[in-house]
Amino acid sequence: MNSTQYVLLSLLAREPLSGYDMKQQVDGRISFFYKMNNNQLYPSLSKLEADGLIRLQSHEKESYRPTKKVYAITDEGLACLKAWVTEPSEPEAWDEFLLKQYSSWLVEPDVLISILETRRREHEERLNGYKEKVAAFREQYEPLSSDHPFFSTVAVIEMGIGFERSYIEWCSNMIGWLKENRI
Amino acid sequence: MNSTQYVLLSLLAREPLSGYDMKQQVDGRISFFYKMNNNQLYPSLSKLEADGLIRLQSHEKESYRPTKKVYAITDEGLACLKAWVTEPSEPEAWDEFLLKQYSSWLVEPDVLISILETRRREHEERLNGYKEKVAAFREQYEPLSSDHPFFSTVAVIEMGIGFERSYIEWCSNMIGWLKENRI
DNA sequence: GCGCCCATGTAAAAGGTTACATGATTAG
DNA sequence: CTAATCATGTAACCTTTTACATGGGCGC
CATH class of the missing domain: 1.10.287 (Helix Hairpins)
Incomplete structure (x- = not known):
């Protein structure tokens, strides 16, 4: 599990989202301490799904657009996120601690x-x-x-x-x- | 030029050092905002030397030990470092700005x-x-x-x-x- | 018609981390 | 005799960055 995957879990713990929407949120809301790009995004989503930490909630084809894949977090995913947030971070890792604090409401x-x-x-x-x-x-x-x-x-x-x-x-x-x- | 190379220039702007000594200094003095490992160190030194930004000052074989290669910064290296330090950084790049400030005495x-x-x-x-x-x-x-x-x-x-x-x-x-x- | 927005992805390159390799000496 | 220190380096792997690819619709 890398930090990108935890970021995705952190977002999905709040509400179901598509990959594109997650990227939008990261860019718009937490870009001051975390940046993400498509290359990490989609493979990480696939891996999280394969591991059973998230699941595909809907797979809508809105008229002309590409199929929008909306994901939701599973109970295993939530447990995994919670474990990560409570696990100690090293004092040097500012950004990791900030990311964890972004899910502190679960603790x-x-x-x-x-x-x-x-x-x-x-x-x-x-x-x-x-x-x-x-x-x-x-x-x-x-x-x-x-x-x-x-x-x-x-x-x-x-x-x-x-x-x-x-x-x-x-x-x-x-x-x-x-x-x-x-x- | 990557940040490792600038770090090496920053250290050599202060005094001539060997690769090993540079690593010691990074670990001991500026480890709270920068970390370096051997893998980046030696190739970066070779590249800096090839580019004429540093030069081999001495190449001593002290009795039993491996030849200690002491490097010094060249005028081109100093100019390059100075240009980097005065060049604007993005507000997000904390660590880059800190690294630059470590050579602010040149400006x-x-x-x-x-x-x-x-x-x-x-x-x-x-x-x-x-x-x-x-x-x-x-x-x-x-x-x-x-x-x-x-x-x-x-x-x-x-x-x-x-x-x-x-x-x-x-x-x-x-x-x-x-x-x-x-x- | 040109470029931007939506929405998914992939490829290639650069950068960073971990671990290993050599080889002599000194401290325990 | 084991482990650590000095001092150089390499190999394999993982992560990150940058750029590209598709394809329809929408505003100018």
Whole structure:
């Protein structure tokens, strides 16, 4: 199972769609963190169907158009998707985690909270690592001149720090929201 | 020219290194946004050398060890790297932009400032787009239940908002710093 | 008539991942 | 004597990207 297949399952978990419609949705709605092309799309659909994770719901020939094949997710497909979403991701895999979060509505709030807490801890560790690196650089090489390699090294790590901070904040917001609305 | 080749140029712009040392540096220092393996490494080095962008500086046989091939960047290589760094990246390509910023010390501050300002503007537009999307969702579907697909949709866009914000802030910090230290 | 939209797909090439291969030395 | 480190590389596989192919209808 590759990530394209999980994306297709994620979309079909929401509503039945044709291959063409799935591509439209990916392009229009989640293109900022995932891109798909026809080459991955149709073979992935065939494989999902062969594995029994999706099934052909209708096969309409609308007048002149090519037969539109609308697929729906099966119970096995839904179980497979749920298992993938709750399975831990590596901290580097931003996009995989985002894809999983796109199906977080399938997961029980308590399970989701514990996933988010683990994730937050990992990113707090990374954040501290980056902070230490930058502090060491700044101490040793102050003042930094913009034509020195370390200027860029520090700049790149600063970007990492920003991302980790917003990641951690997002986890906290999600956890807070889930705990408030759990009762 | 693929991104691996630019990474190698970025490292050699800082100091002469052997293939093995480049891999060590990538693994140890910039692994959080870039990964490299031997398969890409050695063919890329050969190609860069064939294209005259790097040259073999020394070819030492230290007693028992395999001959260590230390490469240095050429003037053509430096020009090529500089051209790549100043060339605009698409807003989606985070990692490419980060790689380019790793060599930003080669670029004149004024040029770098204008690159960062363009970049910031692009991300401000994206941020506004996401904000509008979330507002529309929240207005239509309040209150959001955590077992409804839109809960996840909104969550994912919120993460995008966080990233865009930290990106914009980083650009602003860089621009501010460069302007202060320009005189 | 030209190009775009719908809707399915395929082929070829480039890029990336995993694992293996050599071969000497040093640390346990 | 086993495993790890240094240092080069190759082979096989998987994924991704780019482009093409079909074919009718619709707007300009």
